[in-house]
Amino acid sequence: MMPQSRAIAIFTDLDGTLLDHDTYSWTDARPALDRLKQLSIPLIAVSSKTLAELEYLNQTADLFDGLIGENGSVVALRNDVEHFGPSPETIDRARQEIQTAINIPVQSFRTVTPDIISAQTGLPLEDAMRAGQRHCSDPLIWKPTDKDVAIARDIAERFSLNLIKGGRFHTLCGLSNKGHAMQRMIERLSVTWRQDTPDAAAKRFVTIALGDSPNDIPMLAEADYAVQIPTKRGKRTLPLLDHPNLHIAPKPGPAGWNEAVNDILDKIINTNKNSEVLHG
Ligand SMILES: [Mg+2]
Structure with a gap:
């Protein structure tokens, strides 16, 4: 049986979400980032930055398995880049x-x-x-x-x-957004996953998305688990959207990212363990 972890995918905004608003540091998210690597859970960057900026960041830090740039107009997985226009x-x-x-x-x-x-x-x-x-x-x-x-x-x-x-x-x-790009990336991750594991039954990815701003709403809306990262200088954090599984992280930036991802993984992985015991 495939490790369950392969069927989880995480989509994250960068500025103000995984990266600290002022210092651009992700150090406080390190424990959760290490856990994703251990579990082989793909992490996808979803940003308004250019592909050149995202690739450079990934060369220096190797954080991401896939890149979505220019607010959803560019989708890159394993050196295969799609542009959704406009020209x-x-x-x-x-x-x-x-x-x-x-x-x-x-x-x-x-x-x-x-x-x-x-x-x-x-x-x-x-x-x-x-x-x-x-x-x-x-x-x-x-x-x-x-x-x-x-x-x-x-x-x-x-x-x-x-x-x-x-x-x-x-x-x-263009008219594409982070939510459209996330759908496209899930399709492509599913294809890759089936190629890597031809015997595995078709399985849909359980998705977690994290963001802090209105342009993240279409992505958060697509996710099974939506995490809103509070802004650093905000007063009260109002929910960005109605979502049956919206978590507002306890802290801004990477510290909140770390806690939210760990909490949700605990929940998903424990639930799967329990159902394996029941049905296995
Ligand atoms: Mg942001």
């Missing part, structure tokens, strides 16, 4: 049309040099270069009025794009 040409045409329609300069991560991205984000130059390697989404560098934003949203819509306001930037992006 860079569509992004560029929409941005040029926005520039024509409003009276302020509109630049973006795709149009400026890394030193400007570095100045805009506070990222070191090397990181800014990776942040600029975008395929399907483009943070705008502009100082818009509300009216400019409304005009830009209309134009984005005509190109079947979204204009999403993140922490710092308005980003032109």
Whole structure:
């Protein structure tokens, strides 16, 4: 019989969730991360970062078995990368049309040099270069009025794009989200799993997802166990969504991540043990 652990998959946001909001450290999540490695449970990064940024992080830390970048537009598993669009040409045409329609300069991560991205984000130059390697989404560098934003949203819509306001930037992006990308990754993990273990019965993955922001909601909604990580500077944490299995982590960032993952694994693994005893 296959170890049960193979049929669990964990999907996690990075900034403010697995990574500390200020220091980007995941040290406090180390015990749970080690446990996932021991149990061979795949961990998938799900971020608005670029694939270049995620790959670099994984080269230095080897945390993740799969990568989802640009807020769900890029899905990478075992060097096999899928882009769900839009094409860079569509992004560029929409941005040029926005520039024509409003009276302020509109630049973006795709149009400026890394030193400007570095100045805009506070990222070191090397990181800014990776942040600029975008395929399907483009943070705008502009100082818009509300009216400019409304005009830009209309134009984005005509190109079947979204204009999403993140922490710092308005980003032109496609209509896919973290939830769609998570579904796709589960399909691909299932295929890989069946190839590795041809005798195993088809089994669906039990999924755990962790996030801290509204753009994580579609991913949390897809998961069997949803974990909301409280924000570091928040007052009271209001639930991001209605979910039958929503856990609000006891602490922000990686410390809360660690406790929530360990608690849920205890629950899933103990339940399986009990049912094996009953049915075995
Ligand atoms: Mg986050």
